Amino acid sequence: MVVMAERLMAEPNRLHALADFGARLGAAKSTISEDLGLLRAVVERFGLGRIETVPGAAGGVRYRPVRTSAQIRALVERLCARLREPGRVLPGGFLHTTDLIFTPSLAEEIGEVFATLFEDVQPDAVLTMEVKGIPLALMTARAFDVPLVTARRGGRVTEGPAVSVNYVSGSSRMVQSMTLPLRAVPRGARVLFIDDVLRGGGTARGVYDLMREFAAEVVGVGVLVETEHPADKMLDRYLALVTYHGGGAAGEGLVSPSRWLVDAGGGGGLGGAVHRR
Amino acid sequence: MVVMAERLMAEPNRLHALADFGARLGAAKSTISEDLGLLRAVVERFGLGRIETVPGAAGGVRYRPVRTSAQIRALVERLCARLREPGRVLPGGFLHTTDLIFTPSLAEEIGEVFATLFEDVQPDAVLTMEVKGIPLALMTARAFDVPLVTARRGGRVTEGPAVSVNYVSGSSRMVQSMTLPLRAVPRGARVLFIDDVLRGGGTARGVYDLMREFAAEVVGVGVLVETEHPADKMLDRYLALVTYHGGGAAGEGLVSPSRWLVDAGGGGGLGGAVHRR
Numbered sequence: 001m002v003v004m005a006e007r008l009m010a011e012p013n014r015l016h017a018l019a020d021f022g023a024r025l026g027a028a029k030s031t032i033s034e035d036l037g038l039l040r041a042v043v044e045r046f047g048l049g050r051i052e053t054v055p056g057a058a059g060g061v062r063y064r065p066v067r068t069s070a071q072i073r074a075l076v077e078r079l080c081a082r083l084r085e086p087g088r089v090l091p092g093g094f095l096h097t098t099d100l101i102f103t104p105s106l107a108e109e110i111g112e113v114f115a116t117l118f119e120d121v122q123p124d125a126v127l128t129m130e131v132k133g134i135p136l137a138l139m140t141a142r143a144f145d146v147p148l149v150t151a152r153r154g155g156r157v158t159e160g161p162a163v164s165v166n167y168v169s170g171s172s173r174m175v176q177s178m179t180l181p182l183r184a185v186p187r188g189a190r191v192l193f194i195d196d197v198l199r200g201g202g203t204a205r206g207v208y209d210l211m212r213e214f215a216a217e218v219v220g221v222g223v224l225v226e227t228e229h230p231a232d233k234m235l236d237r238y239l240a241l242v243t244y245h246g247g248g249a250a251g252e253g254l255v256s257p258s259r260w261l262v263d264a265g266g267g268g269g270l271g272g273a274v275h276r277r
Numbered sequence: 278m279v280v281m282a283e284r285l286m287a288e289p290n291r292l293h294a295l296a297d298f299g300a301r302l303g304a305a306k307s308t309i310s311e312d313l314g315l316l317r318a319v320v321e322r323f324g325l326g327r328i329e330t331v332p333g334a335a336g337g338v339r340y341r342p343v344r345t346s347a348q349i350r351a352l353v354e355r356l357c358a359r360l361r362e363p364g365r366v367l368p369g370g371f372l373h374t375t376d377l378i379f380t381p382s383l384a385e386e387i388g389e390v391f392a393t394l395f396e397d398v399q400p401d402a403v404l405t406m407e408v409k410g411i412p413l414a415l416m417t418a419r420a421f422d423v424p425l426v427t428a429r430r431g432g433r434v435t436e437g438p439a440v441s442v443n444y445v446s447g448s449s450r451m452v453q454s455m456t457l458p459l460r461a462v463p464r465g466a467r468v469l470f471i472d473d474v475l476r477g478g479g480t481a482r483g484v485y486d487l488m489r490e491f492a493a494e495v496v497g498v499g500v501l502v503e504t505e506h507p508a509d510k511m512l513d514r515y516l517a518l519v520t521y522h523g524g525g526a527a528g529e530g531l532v533s534p535s536r537w538l539v540d541a542g543g544g545g546g547l548g549g550a551v552h553r554r
């Protein structure tokens with residue numbers, strides 16, 4: 001049972017044939033099924049995620065690292081507490097989040113939260129913009145068991161023919177460009193965009209434009225931090241975990257869990273969150 | 278037992294107090310100890326890593342995702358097979374590795390291999406250079422349960438006061454600079470440098486120089502791919518998994534497991550690999 005738990009949890013979202021477990025463990029199919037039932041109960045009881053069985057010849061069993069609404073709220077509160085630590089507001093009014101983003105265990109939790117909130121969109125790939133989006137996006141891709149694609153700023157790409165688009169950075173109001181190798185995204189792919197911060201939304205808009213060139217679809221946008229200003233973002237639908245109220249506020253007022261997390265109330269689920277601001 | 282396995286394996290290298298497990302599971306200490314003994318046996322039997330117990334008041338139990346020599350060799354062979362796929366040699370003679378590096382499950386395996394090979398050096402942090410080093414370095418940091426620090430090319434750093442050093446890129450022979458915020462690395466830290474590729478070794482030398490400014494120590498250098506040329510690298514000690522023989526060779530001759538993996542023979546361990554080229 002431990003071996004099955006390890007295999008399933010080490011490879012989130014990957015389908016494992018029951019016969020493989022039987023062969024590896026030298027156990028009968030009925031024993032495997034019985035242990036799986038027990039495993040499913042334990043995993044759900046302790047809020048560790050969900051074990052799903054897919055019937056049929058191509059079926060099997062997989063582990064989804066879904067987090068409960070309570071776990072998501074607790075993580076966001078924990079992040080807000082860390083972001084209220086002294087010295088986090090940098091010159092230019094930026095919020096210092098790098099140390100949190102690059103702490104693997106935190107990045108992994110955040111990735112599992114995004115994978116939970118975007119569970120219904122079933123992306124074929126996660127897309128991010130270098131550099132600070134990478135840890136969160138990689139861990140989200142890990143939870144979905146899909147590849148990560150990283151757009152580069154400017155034209156610094158050595159992986160063969162590439163596509164560039166221009167975009168207006170919402171913070172600097174400057175025209176910039178992002179580039180992706182042609183081979184990075186297959187036509188028709190369903191892509192989830194994950195980034196560290198959303199200010200004006202210019203980067204996200206650039207991602208929509210870029211994906212259009214690949215005939216790919218952006219099925220969701222998730223960010224760790226959204227800024228309160230400008231209130232008028234260049235895109236309507238995205239999901240942020242934390243709202244940054246700007247360099248002026250101190251202490252409690254500096255950051256808070258994003259509106260939809262508060263609106264969703266204390267007891268209910270967070271379903272449908274993806275389609276709300 | 279499943280809950281303990283999940284907690285331990287989800288947080289590699291982190292020490293868990295036995296009392297916490299007892300409290301969470303509502304089980305007596307003797308039951309927990311018994312289950313841990315069984316868990317240790319299962320984990321080792323199936324080559325899943327190692328469960329270690331640390332005695333004393335500040336002690337507890339932790340999981341180390343160490344890979345066996347056979348598992349490391351098998352992964353490197355699998356990587357070589359992927360790297361021999363057609364179309365991997367890019368204009369300029371670069372080897373296209375991005376898709377592999379950004380596949381989370383592969384990055385995680387490679388990170389656990391680095392954590393195994395550098396197990397003895399016990400780093401306080403993993404350091405990498407943006408961009409392609411990040412997934413491998415993040416997964417190595419995950420296996421060690423330490424933070425990742427990412428040096429930026431040029432001076433594009435917004436996290437407050439920063440230190441820059443110049444280095445000579447071994448491939449382009451151009452003088453470049455790398456920058457790290459002052460707060461990113463504490464004085465006296467033991468730092469493991471992980472990157473995607475090592476050509477001339479200029480970047481790694483730059484990292485040594487940079488760490489000297491932080492009064493920090495580079496305790497190891499690990500890369501996924503080393504290039505055969507130039508044979509004369511700017512540093513003596515590093516560990517590469519795969520050797521790239523250059524754009525001229527085709528098929529089998531394009532890449533191979535690095536020398537020390539071959540020299541270590543089929544049966545023996547890979548101990549001491551860190552101190553060899």
